[in-house]
Amino acid sequence: MEQLGELELLMEKSFGEEAALPAELFQKKVVSSFPKTVLTGGMDNRYLVLAVDIVQNEEGNHEKHLIITAHQSLEYKDRCILRNDWCSVPVEPGDIIHLEGDCTAGTWIIDKHFGYLILYPDMLISGTSIASSIRCMRRAVLSETFRGSDPATRQMLIGTVLHEVFQKAISNSFAPEKLQELAFQTIQEIKHLKEMYRLNLNQDEIKQEVEEYLPSFSKWAGDFMHKNTLTDFPQMQLSLPSNDGKNNSTCNIEVVNSVDIEESIWSPRFGLKGKIDVTVGVKIHRGCKTKYKIMPLELKTGKESNSIEHRSQVVLYTLLSQERRADPEAGWLLYLKTGQMYPVPANHLDKRELLKLRNQMAFFLFHRISKSASGQKTQLASLPQIIEEEKTCKYCSQMGNCALYSRAVEQHTDDSSVPIIMLPKIKEETQHLKLSHLEYFRLWCLMLTLESQSKDNRKNHQNIWLMPASKMEESGNCIGNLIRTKHVKTVGDGQYLHNFLRKNGTIPVTNLMAGDRIILSGEERPLFALSRGYVKEINMTTVTCLLDRNLSILPESTLLRLDQEEKNCDIDTPLGNLSKLMENTDVSKKLRDLIIDFREPQFISYLSSVLPHDAKDTVACILKGLNKPQRQAMKKVLLSKDYTLIVGMPGTGKTTTICTLLPAPEQVEKGGVSNITEAKLLVFLTSIFIKAGSNPSDIGIIAPYRQQLKIINDLLAHSSIGMVEVNTVDKYQGRDKSIILVSFVRSNKDGTLGELLKDWRRLNVAITRAKHKLILLGCVPSLNCYPPLEKLFYHLNSEKLISFLFCNMKVFVTYWEIFQEDKALFSLPFHTRAVSPLASACGLYFVCYKSSAWLDCEDNFYLKGTK
DNA sequence: GCTCTGCCAAGAGGA
Structure with missing residues (x-):
């Protein structure tokens, strides 16, 4: 939030002041908003905008004049003049831009004929997203935010299947029998079968519909591939910038080969990304001359619309292609229903307008949060304006989110203007929601957006092209x-x-x-x-x-x-869920009741009324393995009509083992903390278990520090021990192994433990992953500094479970058997893992875990997955 | 203080 504050401070300043702002402040802003950007000139230039001024030129037209720098020191300044429509690019001081075109004497001129400005070039936006913004920018931004609001359809499935069949055929054969075979094989793929099941479609009807397309496939191939004479290839009108001056736009088109399928390209030059259906080698025969070009081919299975959206997608792919090879200057749009193929020349005008749309979209995606006009309140920013086209809105899959955002966010905080004709529609879409629901939506939308913007959650792969x-x-x-x-x-x-x-x-x-x-x-x-x-x-x-x-x-x-791959902050799922929670359905209504309005969960009185007769034995069998408090809670879960909060911690059992050695000081180095002695002992113990007949796959090794895992892995690699899983505590969450060996690593004289081990939840996970045997390795005096571990040692000691391996550097080793004794260690009420499979088998809505108070922690509630 | 959690993704078509 500090960084955001800094940003806003800058934005509030006027242009005049901006220019005079001290360099350090700018550098701070750049570091916080664009931590990985390195300012640079040349082909991949990245400029920092220092000042923006709107001036009137001699003809009385407005121009935007930018003062920019490509130097980290901000000392060397260049100018950029934005003319014509480029004047509308929402660029602000402190922004990072990329410029395409010519720079003469320190001045870039971007006008309608020449040059491009790319705003936030390291934000890559997909071709389809930009194409969809042509009709409605708001919808494009909403789709990027509330993913998964587009319901899957039969047509989409058919589309995906046909794409795949065509892509296989082009590098194989378009012979009818072969096509049949490829189609059949594709339909059989698990991912497609799953989708059919989901959509409640049967394989035969899909097969039939797919087969209807196949003759067009063959027709296309017959037209464009493998002919004897050049003139047999279809004639088309296609003029390319590179043959300017010559008026002969008529040419014969021959598709020679497929260079790539589903080529995935990132373009930090144009701030674009996308996947090209087919990258084809094409011979363009014009008169007696032949030109070979590698070009994007976009497949469409729907109506032969040759629409602006489809063509735009192809134009954007010609820009993407330039990241890999020479400018294709044009691309192809092929409608598979008919086999009709259209040339799509990528002229400057189209590219310019599409890149301007990209910039607009980048602006909205970048500015998700704003400050309220009145003061310091952080709030969600307004989205692009609602358009006034009832027809477009009628079929829009983002309608619900659009109306919801308008009501819950924009109308609440802003003086945003909603087109009058859209007001009734917005009301209709949101009338099932109470004020509390709108508030909930607004709050969580804000929270999630803030989370996704926080420094360590920002998802970017910029290092790949910047470093x-x-x-x-x-x-x-x-x-x-x-x-x-x-x-x-x-x-x-x-x-x-x-x-x-x-x-x-x-x-x-x-x-x-x-x-x-x-x-x-x-x-x-x-x-x-x-x-x-x-x-x-x-x-x-x-x-x-x-x-x-x-x-x-x-x-x-x-x-x-x-x-x-940098960790990605998945706010898409919770945002999607939030959107679903607001839907006008019975299920969502019930959930709103329970989650937002806190209706108390209901329970039925008798187990016999819910348990299917034939499930009784199974349930009884499962319950038999549980202790008393576990059984009580399980019963409550079964009686639940809505949800049950389960308060619980794991553990039971005991036995002892003895070893001798681990002084075992920790090492702190660049890669993290490790403890070689513990690692060696652990590998030694592992080898003993394997010699004793344990299956390596039943053994798991846990350490909280990556460096320790690395050392253990190295030791294992040099031993004859097979596939023993070695992982961090967190990776073991929700799983278990027969035998678990834990290395606590920390061992030092000054008692530094680090925050990592102090997280009692992690400790809890670490000691509860074992089904049969658990061995803990650690330095008692070091770990004793922390009360929860002290408690653990106290218990282990009283049970004589600790083996001290060396007189002054004491190391404990213990294992106990879980589930074999009714007596619960620490009088823990629960073993959550024993509960969850049964609970989910019973089709509960929520399984909730409340973290226990056994380690004097604060009460935390964890809401786990919904079903 | 050195760890992890939600994670494949851009597009499949509609009108």
């Missing part, structure tokens, strides 16, 4: 200098196993571990985000990854980098 791999490697979240080795193995649909080798020597110190999500890019500029996936295996020299695309089309010499 070279060699520099990123220092953080441990990136590995560069990799080349692809061996063959790419296709594991499944959209899953390709790749092997990478560090080109020179060994892989540097890294945080990357098996299971981490990564983004694969080329080291060279144009190859950002070629593919996404997971690390499968990593050692000193090689990395194995499961990727979503097959990269064997790249030359083997291509230098690649892996970037750990």
